[in-house]
Amino acid sequence: MAERIAGAGQGAARRVALVTGGSRGIGRACAERLARDGFDVGVIYAGNQQAAEGCVRALEGLGARAAAYRCDVADADAVKATVAQVTKDLGPVWALVNSAGITRDGLFARMRDEDFDLVLDVNLKGTFNMVRALARNFMRQRGGRIVNVSSVVGLHGNAGQANYAASKAGVVGLTKSVAAELAGRGVTANAVAPGFIDTDMTEKLPQEVRDAYAARIPLGRLGSADEVAGVVAFLVSDAASYVTGEVIRIDGGLCM
Numbered sequence: 001m002a003e004r005i006a007g008a009g010q011g012a013a014r015r016v017a018l019v020t021g022g023s024r025g026i027g028r029a030c031a032e033r034l035a036r037d038g039f040d041v042g043v044i045y046a047g048n049q050q051a052a053e054g055c056v057r058a059l060e061g062l063g064a065r066a067a068a069y070r071c072d073v074a075d076a077d078a079v080k081a082t083v084a085q086v087t088k089d090l091g092p093v094w095a096l097v098n099s100a101g102i103t104r105d106g107l108f109a110r111m112r113d114e115d116f117d118l119v120l121d122v123n124l125k126g127t128f129n130m131v132r133a134l135a136r137n138f139m140r141q142r143g144g145r146i147v148n149v150s151s152v153v154g155l156h157g158n159a160g161q162a163n164y165a166a167s168k169a170g171v172v173g174l175t176k177s178v179a180a181e182l183a184g185r186g187v188t189a190n191a192v193a194p195g196f197i198d199t200d201m202t203e204k205l206p207q208e209v210r211d212a213y214a215a216r217i218p219l220g221r222l223g224s225a226d227e228v229a230g231v232v233a234f235l236v237s238d239a240a241s242y243v244t245g246e247v248i249r250i251d252g253g254l255c256m
């Protein structure tokens with residue numbers, strides 16, 4: 001069962017967003033941006049409780065009702081229970097942002113089965129688990145938004161990331177299929193494909209690798225999590241009501 005860090009709570013009648021991986025990095029920036037845009041926000045995290053608690057405080061500081069739920073998105077039963085708890089605590093989810101993700105890089109010829117499976121389980125199966133757990137909710141309310149965080153690596157591949165690329169390519173196929181299935185109910189599903197974004201995930205790379213990437217990016221620098229959150233906020237907004245099944249690159253021109 002999900003372990004919850006609850007916020008104090010504000011008024012009612014705001015839309016609810018649920019952000020996986022919402023306690024850090026891109027997910028955190030999305031959670032804060034959606035709180036600023038008037039959403040109450042539930043965030044799902046894997047185990048870093050300190051980051052999750054800090055996130056809930058920040059979201060409350062922005063005027064949102066907020067709660068964090070410890071839940072492994074790869075665990076379908078835990079996801080189901082967590083979604084039920086979020087609905088009970090905050091109300092029906094209008095916007096789902098799937099940002100939880102991990103890497104286990106290595107050359108494919110030497111890649112261990114467990115590193116391939118784990119990345120697929122979290123990044124792809126986790127996204128599927130979340131969307132499936134909320135499918136009835138979306139169909140019932142005949143509206144809603146799903147935004148899945150893929151990667152340019154899922155569109156173009158990358159040496160040393162066969163598992164990650166496969167998971168992120170899978171997220172694109174999943175997103176388009178879900179978009180087709182839910183369009184008749186007025187629900188949109190889109191993906192964003194960030195390039196090189198400055199977060200904990202990329203911070204662990206050696207400085208020379210980061211510099212080499214930056215040199216290849218036409219805009220000449222890494223992106224920020226807030227720059228991804230801006231596009232996610234658009235896809236979640238009423239302004240994007242006629243956009244579905246789309247993949248938007250946010251990569252400073254890296255892959256144009």
Ligand code: NAP
Nearest residue numbers: 021024025026045046047048072073100101151197199201
């Ligand atoms: P990050 O800073 O490492 O944050 C990862 C977040 O996901 C954390 O909140 C973490 O929770 C959560 N998480 C990890 N495994 C989980 C699991 N099994 N169940 C539930 N939550 C889990 O990562 P990021 O850089 O923001 O990346 C976010 C997403 O963007 C990922 O899907 C990543 O693949 C994608 N992306 C990133 C980049 C980039 O350059 N950074 C580029 C393209 C795509 P804890 O804090 O509890 O561990």
